[in-house]
Amino acid sequence: MQQQQPLPAHIASLTDQDAHALVNRLREQLGKDTIILGHHYQRDEVIQHADFTGDSLKLARIARDSKAKNIIFCGVHFMAETADILTGGERFVSLPDLGAGCDMADMAEVRDVADSWLEATKAGAKNIIPVTYINSSAALKAFVGKNGGIICTSSNAKAVITWALEKGNHVFFFPDQHLGRNIAKGLGFDPARDMLLWDPKKPLGGHSAETIASKKIWLWKGHCPVHALFTVHQVKKIRETSPETKILVHPECAMEIVDISDLSGSTDYIIKTVEASPAGSKWAIGTEKHLVERLAAQHPDKTITSLNPFTCLCGTMNRISLHNLAWVLDGLVNGEHYNQIKVLPDMANDSMAALNRMFELS
Ligand code: SF4
Known part of the structure; x- marks a missing residue:
């Protein structure tokens, strides 16, 4: 994997004010050939320069449908990879800081x-349908595509998992155990009876061949460290101190939290729910801090706080800075293509198979 190079002095030494001015000037020079995409979890100093904001899938679709030659993806690595796959590898997709990965x-x-997968099939498991959350590497998306599987987002996970359950004996869900468990539970499956947690560090995920044969849904042992910062205790505290406050969480939170919250849904669902709520509503939201703070600023007539009163910041997403953005744009103006994210053609083709199955469902 490429390493992020230090920013050159003429960019690193800029004040924030000068960096904003430079970004604006470079944008004008580059015109419509360059678009900036900003994920909801980005810092304000970055997102204010985005032409489009959204969740990972919305941004990838915008990249696909745009005619721009240059796509500056202010998000994390897997999102830029998805944009490269969806644009057929024919545009320049850049991630302004290569350290912006996704821990999940x-x-x-x-x-x-x-x-x-090999262990499970050797143990006799048949007709396994792999499903990966879009928050995964292109290599995993390609593996899933090659093995008849499908990709999901938090918005369409219900439809995707339903499709996979109808198609196979088992659904192998990567990498977020919580999203898989929450959605499958919502579909009527019992976590104890129908699901198992697959620990890749243990033989057969930590289970016997009989156990894996008897469980319909296998959940990979992965999670989002940001959404792991929300706890049952925080929910109880809000219930005690502010019973009128509604608790709204992302399904990357643990099942115990989703179960006792008022509402749960994707980033898009969270935004739309807050937007549609009446003035005076009170919300405690369980998702990344930048989005919650932005919602609070956009809706001064409502009380919007984070469910976690301390920190719940995506540290990798936060690596994209105003200065990195200025550096990538400065490079383009000078004919340099910094931090290109490029997926190998075979990997992109296999990933596309899994993405296309998802698009057919949503
Ligand atoms: S919030 Fe979690 S899932 Fe999203 S990019 Fe950060 S680590 Fe990955």
Whole structure:
């Protein structure tokens, strides 16, 4: 993997004010050939320069449908990879800081997944349908595509898992155990009776061949470290101190939290729910801090706080800075293509098979 290089002095030494001015000037020079995409979890200093904001899938679709030659993806690595796949590898897709990965995606290395898959099939499991959350590497998406599987987002996970359950004897869900468990439970499956947690560090995920044969849903042992910062205690505290406050969480939170919250849904669902709520509503939200703070600023007539009163910041997403953005744009103006994210053609083709199955459902 490429390493992020230090920013050159003429960029690193800029004040924030000068960096904003430079970004604006470079944008004008580059015109419509360059678009900036900003994920909801980005810092304000970055997102204010985005042409489009959204969740990972919305941004990838915008990249696909745009005619821009250059796509600056202010998000994390797997999102830029997805944009490159969806644009057929024909545009320049850049991630302004190569250190902006996703800790959850890193919990499902494709080598470990392939080893687990082999073990399960050797143990006699048949007709396994792999499903990966879009928050995963292109290598894992390709593995899933090659093995008849499908990709999901938090918005369409219900439809995707339903499809996979109808198609196979078992659904192997990567990398977020919580999203898989919450959605499958919502579909009527019992976590104890119908699901198992697959620990890739243990033979057969830590189970016997009989156990894996008897469970319909296998959940890879991965999670989002940001959404792991929300606890049952925090929910109880809000219930005690502010019973009128509604608790709204992302399904990457643990099942115990989703179960006792008022509402749960994707980033898009969270935004729309808050937007549609009447003035005076009170919300405690369980998702990344930048999105919650932005919602609070956009809706001064409502009381919006984080469910976690301390920190719940995505540290990798937060690596994209105003200065990194200025550096990538400065490079483009000078004919340099910094931090290109490029997925190998075979990997992109296999990933596309899994993405297309998802698009057919949503
Ligand atoms: S919030 Fe969690 S899932 Fe999203 S990019 Fe950060 S680590 Fe990954």
